[in-house]
Amino acid sequence: MKKEVELHKAKWLVEPGCVVLVTSGSMDNPNVMTFSWQTPVNSADPCLIVLAISHLRYSYELIKQNKELVINVPGAELLDQIHFAGCVTGRGIYKFKEAGLTAIAAGVVEPPLVKECAAHLECRVAETFEMQSHDLLVCEVVRAVAEADFFDGEWIPEKFQTLHYLGANKYGLMTRMVEAHRKK
Numbered sequence: 001m002k003k004e005v006e007l008h009k010a011k012w013l014v015e016p017g018c019v020v021l022v023t024s025g026s027m028d029n030p031n032v033m034t035f036s037w038q039t040p041v042n043s044a045d046p047c048l049i050v051l052a053i054s055h056l057r058y059s060y061e062l063i064k065q066n067k068e069l070v071i072n073v074p075g076a077e078l079l080d081q082i083h084f085a086g087c088v089t090g091r092g093i094y095k096f097k098e099a100g101l102t103a104i105a106a107g108v109v110e111p112p113l114v115k116e117c118a119a120h121l122e123c124r125v126a127e128t129f130e131m132q133s134h135d136l137l138v139c140e141v142v143r144a145v146a147e148a149d150f151f152d153g154e155w156i157p158e159k160f161q162t163l164h165y166l167g168a169n170k171y172g173l174m175t176r177m178v179e180a181h182r183k184k
């Protein structure tokens, strides 16, 4: 069961650089693509997340059409689907079906959610910065939901861990949480 996440806490759904699945297009013509070059860049409401996207991506063509996307946060059980969505373009194929993922309607934006993911951040592109191989999309989160059992303002590491990309077909998971204490 997923619950609404207050927008000033939505930044905790995506640690900088964790692997996410970004959906674009609409329910009639959806696409899904894997991302690891992402980071939150605002500490309060509005929650702003920057994505670095290559000009070559079919997803970028779709994002330019309605300036909306959804950042979906997958767990390790989706590893093969994640890798597929990051290696194969959706140009000319229905990538959701080929990857074995399910598109369901979002709350307020046109692109669908990936049902199998633990959290979803529905976004509108607020600004685009043209760079070199990749452009930077500044995305404003307009709605966020997360699996109630896994997220209580932060991910509960015993229950859910984000994935990090290590290159080639290798990914890492945090195996042990350590807590810092401040000196008085």
Ligand SMILES: Cc1cc2nc3c(=O)[nH]c(=O)nc-3n(C[C@H](O)[C@H](O)[C@H](O)COP(=O)(O)O)c2cc1C
Pocket (backbone or CB within 6 Å): 019, 031, 032, 033, 034, 035, 036, 037, 038, 052, 053, 054, 056, 057, 058, 059, 060, 082, 083, 085, 086, 087, 088, 089, 090, 091, 095, 134, 165
């Ligand atoms: C783990 C992983 C992370 C990736 N991160 C990014 C990224 O941050 N930005 C990007 O433009 N492409 C990234 N890619 C590549 C795209 O996901 C890939 O080119 C995908 O096939 C594009 O799909 P599309 O053409 O359907 O949009 C990544 C791929 C993998 C496997």
